[in-house]
Amino acid sequence: MNNDLYAVVGNPISHSKSPRIHSLFAAQTGEAVEYTAIQAPLEEFAETVREFFAKGGKGLNVTVPFKEQAWSLADRRSERAEKAGAANTLYQDEQGRLVADNTDGVGLVTDLKVNAGVSLSGGRVLVLGAGGAVRGVLGPLLAENPGELVVANRTVIKADGLVSLFRPQAVATELSACGFEAATDPFDVIINGTSASLQGDLPPVPAGVISPETVVYDMMYAAGDTPFNAWARGQGAGKVLDGLGMLVEQAAESFRVWRGVKPETAPVIEELRNH
Numbered sequence: 001m002n003n004d005l006y007a008v009v010g011n012p013i014s015h016s017k018s019p020r021i022h023s024l025f026a027a028q029t030g031e032a033v034e035y036t037a038i039q040a041p042l043e044e045f046a047e048t049v050r051e052f053f054a055k056g057g058k059g060l061n062v063t064v065p066f067k068e069q070a071w072s073l074a075d076r077r078s079e080r081a082e083k084a085g086a087a088n089t090l091y092q093d094e095q096g097r098l099v100a101d102n103t104d105g106v107g108l109v110t111d112l113k114v115n116a117g118v119s120l121s122g123g124r125v126l127v128l129g130a131g132g133a134v135r136g137v138l139g140p141l142l143a144e145n146p147g148e149l150v151v152a153n154r155t156v157i158k159a160d161g162l163v164s165l166f167r168p169q170a171v172a173t174e175l176s177a178c179g180f181e182a183a184t185d186p187f188d189v190i191i192n193g194t195s196a197s198l199q200g201d202l203p204p205v206p207a208g209v210i211s212p213e214t215v216v217y218d219m220m221y222a223a224g225d226t227p228f229n230a231w232a233r234g235q236g237a238g239k240v241l242d243g244l245g246m247l248v249e250q251a252a253e254s255f256r257v258w259r260g261v262k263p264e265t266a267p268v269i270e271e272l273r274n275h
């Protein structure tokens with residue numbers, strides 16, 4: 001029997017860990033899955049998706065910079081994808097309609113709650129950034145009922161637009177202030193969803209947002225600390241986590257959506273962390 005074909009589409013894509021993660025899931029579950037990486041030319045995302053499914057492909061993960069296009073292209077969307085305005089998971093239903101889902105938010109929340117034992121309920125949560133990465137996770141974060149959720153962005157108008165979908169639970173503010181007008185309590189959880197590290201920058205947040213009880217989570221991952229996590233450690237943050245667990249958890253949820261089988265994530269996170 002031939003394996004069912006899956007892939008991740010992005011541009012660039014050569015550094016993607018998704019093929020490795022899904023191969024580990026396939027080996028673990030015994031599912032007949034083959035998973036590759038496809039670099040779509042920037043202007044040819046829709047054609048790439050159509051071709052993939054026309055050739056009998058079963059499912060796609062979508063990454064930067066195509067998540068919003070994947071959402072627009074779909075004939076049908078899951079509720080969580082609808083809210084996110086971006087999709088990282090595509091497949092076809094029995095009628096051959098393209099369905100979009102978004103597993104990023106559940107990936108982040110599962111990594112925080114289940115893997116790291118961090119409760120968001122009732123806490124003060126600060127989210128840095130208001131781009132595609134943050135868009136996908138706000139709904140699932142708010143579903144955890146934080147006491148307060150502040151979205152801070154360099155371009156405030158983008159944060160405003162994003163939280164307008166989620167008011168009054170979420171509020172928007174400027175990155176360099178993070179909602180601080182005077183001395184305020186530090187946040188319980190800070191999630192960095194900016195791409196500042198890609199340019200070797202740090203998002204300019206006031207040091208007062210961090211206390212020894214603060215959990216800091218960078219949605220990016222790196223072999224060592226990300227620049228943001230190194231900074232947060234220097235400020236005395238209680239716990240500092242990177243996005244590797246989120247990456248594996250969102251992949252596991254996509255695998256479950258496609259195959260109906262949920263792989264175990266802990267051994268896969270460990271394997272990636274150590275090799």
Ligand code: ATR
Nearest residue numbers: 129130131132133134154155158194195196201203
């Ligand atoms: P992604 O899909 O990875 O979220 P994006 O949509 O381009 O990418 O969004 C990048 C986010 O990182 C934005 O919130 C951006 O802030 P602006 O909206 O002001 O552009 C933020 N960002 C990128 N570089 C940054 C930097 N050097 N300092 C602070 N914020 C930065």
